[in-house]
Amino acid sequence: MKACGVIVEYNPFHNGHVYHVEQAKKASQADCIIAVMSGPFLQRGEPAIIDKFSRTKAALSNGVDIVVELPYPFAVQSSDLFAKGSILTLKELGITSLCFGSESGDTSHFIRSYHLFKEKRNQYQQTLKRHLADGASFPEASSLAYQQTNISTEEMDLTKPNNILGFSYVKTILDYNLSITPLTIKRSQSGYHDQSITGTIASATSIRKTLSNKNRLTTSITNAIPDATKLQIEEYKSKASLWHSWDHYFSYIHYRVLTLSLQELSLIQGVDEGLEHRLKKTARNVCSFNEWMEKLKTKRYTWTRLQRMFVHILTNTKKKEIDILSTPSKLPYVRILGFNRTGQAYIHQQKKQMEVPIIQKIGRHMHPMLEIEERASNAYYSILPPTNKITLRRQEINPPIQTK
Amino acid sequence: MKACGVIVEYNPFHNGHVYHVEQAKKASQADCIIAVMSGPFLQRGEPAIIDKFSRTKAALSNGVDIVVELPYPFAVQSSDLFAKGSILTLKELGITSLCFGSESGDTSHFIRSYHLFKEKRNQYQQTLKRHLADGASFPEASSLAYQQTNISTEEMDLTKPNNILGFSYVKTILDYNLSITPLTIKRSQSGYHDQSITGTIASATSIRKTLSNKNRLTTSITNAIPDATKLQIEEYKSKASLWHSWDHYFSYIHYRVLTLSLQELSLIQGVDEGLEHRLKKTARNVCSFNEWMEKLKTKRYTWTRLQRMFVHILTNTKKKEIDILSTPSKLPYVRILGFNRTGQAYIHQQKKQMEVPIIQKIGRHMHPMLEIEERASNAYYSILPPTNKITLRRQEINPPIQTK
Known part of the structure; x- marks a missing residue:
């Protein structure tokens, strides 16, 4: 069996994600799609609107075969560390390809940019430093440095958010010399930061915005998400009493x-x-x-x-x-949030050759990384009424695994 | 001008406290009554039902001339440290007598017990240690040690809560060799821990219990508190939206x-x-x-x-x-929560000879003790709705001083 990795947040899982998973299967010809997903808190520093177990269930109903958690020390971070944690997690699970969406849509552009970057790394660093010293934010300074050193080109525009993320993935794969083939698909509709929903493909941002403004699932939202997500969003509200913000x-x-x-x-x-x-x-x-x-x-x-x-x-x-936790080039474990039958078969095959343990249930003796995960999860659920909190927190120790 | 000190919590200020203040004036023949009062949190580890400024106002309307805050490091503590902080605060303000309620009601009994205690201190310590090692709690072990070493006698029963506190006060005064005359008045009605209100004298515990059960000021409560307390309890609810518990x-x-x-x-x-x-x-x-x-x-x-x-x-x-903060035998400052005209005159007279500064407004550069006070106050108000919190917290920096 062959696996293709995807790096996701699924906040929430929508029709654009369905398309991404389908395209990943097609492009990679893999038997198994593995998603590495942020847990309670997301890359841009936000609490996920519904918990990671609910998001996992929606994904497993829509073509994803295994969902693993991106450890907290990498999840709420700039793109470089986010990419590092994601790729290292997927690598442990033996993926042979990685499929990501980008504005560019051409893998060869990313490879070329990487070699350009290696060549000009010093020049880039110096330009970056100068802009930071001038008071620019890191994303601004980095974007300017890419442009002024001509690492960002017309065919590979490194001011676009998905190109930047994709470039971080490719950079990590090539820096660590991993045998993972990067594959990219063009994001045609709905930019990352689009605020309003139009049609059946909408950005997660616009879905969250509508959900938060209306405080209910409107038709425009349900048009843009699969049924399983609708179900999970509804169920979560009934279990938790709220959607997180x-x-x-x-x-x-x-x-x-x-x-x-x-x-x-x-x-x-x-x-x-x-x-x-x-x-x-x-x-x-x-x-x-x-x-x-x-x-x-x-x-x-x-x-x-x-x-x-x-x-x-x-x-x-x-x-x-x-x-301490984000520096090593090897993760201490891989934490599975859920899988289907295909995923189960793949894990069974892969387990013997894995160098780190797979964790499903959390036991007594915890790694410092798991301790952070537990704190993050406690903080995430802290706003719920006490009884709801107890029920939902139990999933942390004994997660619901879907094998039907 | 001569001042008499009282050590109080006023949670809330009730008719028994009015009686105590009257008796203190009578017994001490002082011109000024100074109360050292716990702030947001009380000796038995509870949040005060209304904040310290409201409790101060009620006291100033009922015979108390100055209210000063017992610093947090002494307030939420066993009787020995509670007594130490209280007496050292009052000492800085130059009181010549201290008046406290007790089951015994006879000052000479306390003095005799102190000398008995000094004589048998080693024996007491050993007995205490043995009971602690046997798994007893500190209050239990201490009570047993007092009894078994015969420091607790028929005339001075050191198993009674107010006798224990009073004994701590007298011990502190005599240990530090302070020129403060201890005076005690007999508590005849309503034990410290009484749960229900009967008549016009009731324990603070029973008042709080009724307030918390009924969530309103009942007639039985208003019978047991002066009008100023009724007003403060009502006003606090309208400002804060709740009574603390x-x-x-x-x-x-x-x-x-x-x-x-x-x-x-x-x-x-x-x-x-x-x-x-x-x-x-x-x-x-x-x-x-x-x-x-x-x-x-x-x-x-x-x-x-x-x-x-x-x-x-x-x-x-x-x-x-x-x-660090509870060890020295001198406090870094005295913090005034409120005074009336008599109190103002007394402070004016006393100020020149005081060895530590008097603090009313909190400025920029803070002593570590004040930093703890600020944290405690922030924690106390944390449960309020945001806008109410801002208004009430401002009193911490710029307290309302009553001079009418």
Whole structure:
């Protein structure tokens, strides 16, 4: 059996994802599609609207055969670490190809850009540093550096969000010299950041926005998602009483910031360059998450960067922990969130040759990485009514596995 | 001008407290009554039902001339440290007498017990240690040790709660060799722990219990409190939207315990002897504060001890902080919560000879003790709706001073 990997967040799983999985199967000719998925918190520093188990179930009903969790130290991170964690996870599971969507849509462009990048790496680093010193945010500085060193070209535009992510994947595969074939498919409809839904293919952003504004599943949403996602979104609300968004977490992060010392705050991942002082000062007069973000935001501190910092404050994640756990070029384990019969057969075949353990149930003796996952999950569910919390948290220890 | 000190919690200020203040004035012949009062959290490890500023106002309307705050490192503590912090605060303000209620009602009995205690201190310590080793809680072991060494006598029963507190006060005064005359008045009605209200004198416990059960001011409550307290209780609810109780804090302490590592938990004041493991384990399946307490409680871990621990978890107070701040025999400052004209005149007279600064408004550069006070206050108000929180927290920096 041959497997193709996909790197996803499924927040929520929609028709565009169905298309992606179909195309991945076609392009890779693989027997098994393995998705590595962010857990409770996402790359752009947001809580997932429904929990990872619900998102897993929707994916397994729509062509994905195995869902594994992207460990927290890589999930809420810039594209480089996000790519590293994802690729290393998929590598452990023995994928032979990786399929990702991009604006470019041509794999050879990514390979060419990689060689261009290797050639000009020093020049890129220097340009990046200069822009950072000028007060630009990292994404801005990086984008400018790609353009000014001509690593970004007309055929491979490295200012487009999916090209940037794809480039990180290809860079990781080639840097680690992995025998994984990168495959890309062109994203034709609906940009990453599109705000409104039109037709049956919509961005996850626009679906979340509509869901949050209307606080119900509208026809325009259900047109853009498969039935299994509709079911999971509905079921989650009945089990949890809400769909997650930053607003719900405001009182918890506010409480935490107000009861940590400056020194303790400065140890948290993402609280850099004296941000602890700004956090404490602004905390005195804020009434909502958005108000706080507006008060903190500057040219250098982008919305995404600040949201990631708030995730780490919420989950009490230290710089030291992230440093230790994200540095090695080998992951300590692979955590399975769910699989179908095909996935089960593939795991059975692959297990013997894997170099790290596969984890399904969480036992007593935990790796520091699992301890972070547990804290992140506890923080994620913290906003729910106590009884709902207990039921949903149990899945962490004993996840529901789908084999029908 | 001469001042007499009283050591209080006023949770809430009731008719028994009016009587105490009157008797203190009579017995001491002082011009000024100074109350040292716990702030947001009380000696038995509970949040005060209304905030310290509201309790201060009620006291100033009923014969108290100055209210000063008992610093947090002494407030949520066993009687010895509670007494130490209170007496040292009052000493800085130059009181010449201290008046406290007790079951005994005879000052000479306390003095005699102190000398008896000094004589038998070693014997007491050994007996105490033996009972602790046998698994008794500290209050139990201490009570048994007093009885078995005959320090507790028929005339001075050291198993009675107010006698124990009074004995701690007298012990502190005599140990530090302070020129403060202890005066005691007999508590005739309503024991410390009485649960129900009868007549115009009721225990604060019974008032709180009725308030919490009925969630309104009943006639039996208003019969037992002065008008100013009624007003403050009503006004606080309209400003804060609630009266504080442990139930409101459950989700915050639960969240904190679930997102701290075992090692971090073990640094918190009160998390002793491996309690961090019990905390983490029990946290998985609890839905309310009382349920959690029932699961944690043992012979050794009394309700009060566990409640104190939860206050320190809520306020993020470390053992190290308490050790450093509660050890010196001199306080860094005295913090005034309110005074009337008499109090103002007394402070004016006393100020020149005081060895430590008087603090009213909180400025920029803070003493570590004030930083803890600020955290405690933030934690106290954390459960309120955001806008109410902002208004009430402002009093911390710029307290309302009553001089009419």
